[in-house]
Structures are given as structure tokens and as C-alpha cells.
Amino acid sequence: MSHYWWKILSAILVLSSIVFGLMAPLAPGIPFATPDQLNNGVTSVTVVGYNTHFAEAEESLQVWVTNGDATFCPYEVAVVDDTHLRATFSITEELADAFFDLYINNAIDGTRHLPSAFLQNGLEVVDNPRPTEKCVSDLEAGLDAYNFPNQPILNETIRNLLFHVPSWFAMIFVMFVSLLFSIQYLSKGDFKADIAATSAAKVGLIFATIGLATGSLWARFTWGAWWVSDPRLNGAAIAFLIYLAYFVLRSSVNDEEKAGRLAGVYNIFAFVMMLLFVMVLPRMSESLHPGVGGNPAFSQYDLDDNLRMVFYPAVFGWIGMAMWMYQLQRRASVLAYNRLMKLNA
């Protein structure tokens, strides 16, 4: 028990991240409102919610729009169902800014908003607007549910965060292990280090495949294509190619000892070149990928505390799982090697 507690822990964490990733609902949100313009005078708009409870919490429903300075409430709200409502605004005041954020508050969902939901159309823009009356009061906090944050564009695909990101972390971790064992093999010549390096690279390749597959799926639903030419994506593809080449190199040499040396040399050389690619290239050009070239990574403001509580354990669990797989693979390879030696003897 004492030295395999981390395997049990990782298995539980990975399992719980899968269960949470697939079962937890997305937080209520407002994907869009049509039309996206507010006219001078009376405008009627349809607001579409997602996982919201407009009808169920109709008594406590409050709708308003704000541009930072001025706040307006509709003079009529008609709830169609839980996810649709019609709001009619009457705006004749002079305004300072042209973009309105839409807010909805009710007892179940709490406060939800859609940034820059409306562009003003035909309203008069001035530097010093007259203050508007306060039309919103007694906001409800909403029920605290265990769910995914509802982000624009990401929508339901935010679940992928628990699979895509930890799989790359796990891959980088085992590839680093592989690099260390390659260095050890070259300096000491211990065949076990070579077996360990190969096993780690094998496991890393599995996680790289998972990372590429989930990333491609994510790209399709957020950027609109299965693959986009992006420094981070190209770097990932090259890392994948390098480790495929690593195995081609191994298998094309029959002498085990020599194959180990060649593969070790290639592992070190390629790892450094790949590091260069990952570090230098994203600064050369813009990237869509979060965490590259000035793009904020998710953790900065998209991860809320609910998700954080699952995401970090998931990363730990996936890395632990990768280490476990690596251990099994290494043991199997050592057994196979010993058997081969016995047969030869």
C-alpha cells in the first residue's frame, strides 16, 4: 500500500475528472440576443438563454442593459420559456458610449451577462450624459451549483479543458523522463536506462495522440477548422513527428545496444530543437492558442474556483496515470529483455 498509493489516487482523480467533465452541467449563460442593435425610441429584442430558468423564476426576473454610465430597464418583459424572453426597451436619452452589455438576474441563475450585446443605433452620443434613474434593485445571488463556467465561443466545449490540457502536461512530463534516461544511458551505458527511455517515449506518444485528437476537436468547434496553421499547433505536430521518427530509428537498427545509443542521441538533439521551436516560433507570429504570444492562458481569468478544484487534481491524476503506464511498460520490456537473454544463453 505504502508505495502505490499514488496509483490509486491518480486512478480516482482521472475517473473523477472524466465523470465531472461529462456529467457536470454548464452554468447558465446568454449566448446571444437578436437584433443586436438598440434604436432611438422603442426596440424589442429576443434574448436567448442557455441552461437558464427564465420561466421557472419569473417572479424574481430582472433584465437591464448598461454601457457603463447609463443603465436602462425594459418597460416590458415577456417570458416565452426557460430559455427565451422578449424585452422591449424605450431609450431616448443622450449617451456617452455606444456598446451595451445585457444583464439578467433571477433567483435560480443569479446574475448572467452578455458583454457588448447591443450596438446603439441612431442614439445621440455626448460627452457628459445625464445620469439615469436606478432601475435595478434587490439582486438575487442565485443557487450555487457545481458546474462549468459558461464562456462565449467555448460554450459546452469547455469540458475539453479537463482532457486536452492534462494530456499535454502528461506528455511533456514523460518525454522529459525519457530525455533524462537517454542522457543516463549515454553516460552510463546501463541497458535498463535505455529500456526506460523507450518506454517513456512510447507512453508520451499515446498522450500526444490524445492531445492532438482532443485539440483538433476543440479547434473545430471554436475556430471552425480541424487544423489551423498556428505556431503552437505546428509545434505539437513536429513534436509528434519527432517521436515517431525516434521509433522508426530504433526499429531500423537490429543491434539493441547500437539502437539505444542512436535513439538516445536523437532524443537529446531533437528535444533541444523542439524546445527552440516551442520557445522561439510563437513570438514570431500571432497565435490563436491560449497561453501563446501574449494570449492569456485559461487560468488567468477563465477558470473559476469550481473548475480549478477539478482541473488541478485532473492534471495531477493524468501525470500520475502516465507514470503508471510508463512503469508497466518498462517492467514488461525488462521482462521481455531478460527472457530474450535467457533464451540466448
Next chain:
Amino acid sequence: MWNEVRAILAKDIRMEWRQPHALGSIFLYVFASIFVAYMGFKRIVDVPTWNALFWIIVLFAAFNAASRAFAVEHHGRKLYLYSIARPESVIIGKMVYNALLMLVMVGAGAIIYGVMMGTDVLREAHMLSFVLALTLGAIGLAFVLTLIAALAAQTDNNIGLMAILGLPVILPFLLILIRFSKNAIDGIAWSANGTYAWQLLAIAILSLGLSYILFPYLWRE
């Protein structure tokens, strides 16, 4: 060590001189690729296409040239070489030799390419940067690919492995090189384009250092 490097360099150049057909075959390869490209494109006035096509032709020529560095040494001579010189000297000597070969090849290739594809695109070029791109490109491609050639030469499947092992490793260098060279052709000033040159130089020096460290583990049979 420098004496050893110089001796290996001299030996390689003399060997090349005595078997001119080997050297000729590489130049013929470059010429034939450019000619094929010429038949396909006639003239290219688009800068990115002109630039990228040139470097792709050079890339494959570089693979060809680099893969010969160790393949030409047959078994007995290899043993002799390693018994009289340190492995570090051998790899440095081969790298310098490959760099010289690539410099000549890129220079000649650029002239032939310019004659066939037209030099209209170079009208507003920052010529100094472009020449630097040719130089750094030749040296860097040679440096990075020499160690890969040493790896591939140890296996039975030399030519195939060379491409499989080399392409992912050379890609970062190639992408920066194409960007630097395109900016030079577009006439972008050194102040805005210089960082790419430093990056290319850094990769070349890094691969020199890595080869120096790693080759001693590689040469033993």
C-alpha cells in the same frame, strides 16, 4: 584539435577533387530541380513563392549533400579515421566541410535560380540581408543536418531515415530562414529583420555544440 579538424577538412576536399563526379551529381541535382521548377512555373513574380521554392530546392539538395558526408567513408577508412583523430574533430571537420559545400551550392543555386526564374522580385531587396540569409542558411542547414547524417549512416536505411529524422528537426530553422529571407527580399530594414538572423545563428551554434557533445557516443560501431 584544430590541426585534426584542418587535416580532415583537407582530406575531404582532396577526396572530392579526385572524384569530381560525386560533387557533380549534387550540382546536377540542384540544376535539375531548378529546371523542373522552371518548366512548371516559367517565371515567378510573387515574392513568397519565389522565396519558398528556392529554399525548398536548397533543403532537398542539403539533405542529399549532408547524407553523403558519412556514407562516403567506407568501413576500413572510418576505423582509420577514428584511430588517428578524436571523434570531436571528425564531426567538426565534417560540419565545416558540409558548410563549405553548402555555401558553394547555395551560391551557385541562387545564380541559376535567378537566371531561370527571373530576378524581378529582388528589385527592392535589402541585398546585404539577402546575402546574409544565403550564408546563414547554407551554414545552418549543413550544421543541423550533419549530425542527422551521422545518425542515418549508422543504420541500414540511410536515405529514407535521413528524411524522416531530419525534417522535423530542421523545420524550426527552415521556417525562420524563409521568414528572414522573405523580409530581406521585401526590403525590410535590418533593425526590424535582424532578430531572425540572430536566431538562425543561435540555432547553428547550438547544433554545433550539441554535435560536439553527442557525436562521441555515436561513432563507435
